[in-house]
Amino acid sequence: MQEKEKEKRAISFSLIAGIILLIIEIMMSIKTDSKAMLADALYDSIDIIIVILTLFLIKLYHTPISEKKPFGFSQLESFFLLIKTFMVLALNISIIINAIISIINGGKEIDVIEVSLFQFILFIGNLIIWLIIRNINKKINSPTIKVEVMAWKFDMIYSLGMAFAFFLIQTLKETNFKSIIPYFDQVVVIISSTIMLPELFKVLKENITSVLLFAPNKNLTDEIKKIIENNLLNTNMKILHYDIIKTGRKTWISVYFKTSNNIVDITHLKEITMRCSEELNEKIGNIYFELVPDVENYYG
Helix, strand or coil, rough: CCCCHHHHHHHCCCCCCHHHHHHHHHHHHHHHHHHHHHHHHHHHHHHHHHHHHHHHHHHHHHCCCCCCCCCCCCHHHHHHHHHHHHHHHHHHHHHHHHHHHHHHHHCCCCCHHHHHHHHHHHHHHHHHHHHHHHHHHHHCCCHHHHHHHHHHHHHHHHHHHHHHHHHHHHHCCCCCCCCHHHHHHHHHHHHHHHHHHHHHHHHHHHHHHHCCCCCCCCHHHHHHHHHHHHHCCCCEEEEEEEEEEEEEEEEEEEEEEEEEECCCCCCHHHHHHHHHHHHHHCCCCHHHHHEEECCHHCCC
């Protein structure tokens, strides 16, 4: 089976599992009137919309580059993720504002035992789906599936944290802190949403960088340079400068060089290019790599 088809099947499985859990979450959030649970359901609904669109766009992501489309459809993926990040960020801020308004209006007490039990069951479901999706990704090593693995991992940890938090609130009922119980649901929403804000801004920055075809973050750039420079040790090639662009799922690397004797051995150049490309794709993935003789510097 082609990698594209395996990727589509994995995304389809993630989509079906997500829809089932979303329906259950919405029903329980209405039943319990839990703001925290509703916030989780809203996050998941956005993910499902994105996954549905991704299912239709996978074919484009696998389209080979051409003269008319030198980057293929990589930028479409970047633009798509940028829109998703803006949507999640706007929703996140809206949820925080609504939770603050609810606190000002006196809060609302909910059945914390019921919510805690449900969140623990949800954690078990997320754990099973995460393990399945992670196992699929090991076989095909897809960036799209990797994102799904991270999403399910986040849902799993979030559900476990919510279950634990709501269980703890039960212990406050017979203490001097019982007055905070009506506000606890909203406080959990504000804390969890605020914790996500730095990560959302980070992803937003990365996607804007990707759409504008700027260089990727320093950590990735340093890792790329280290791999290339290790492969060019003990050669007569001197690196002059790098062009590194990350757009969508693909990273484009052009390394301009000159040789000590101003002579380029094409066979040797091909061997080093293939060696660098293999290592970069193995350690980073989805790399287009080329070594380019810097003609201007030969005659400078």
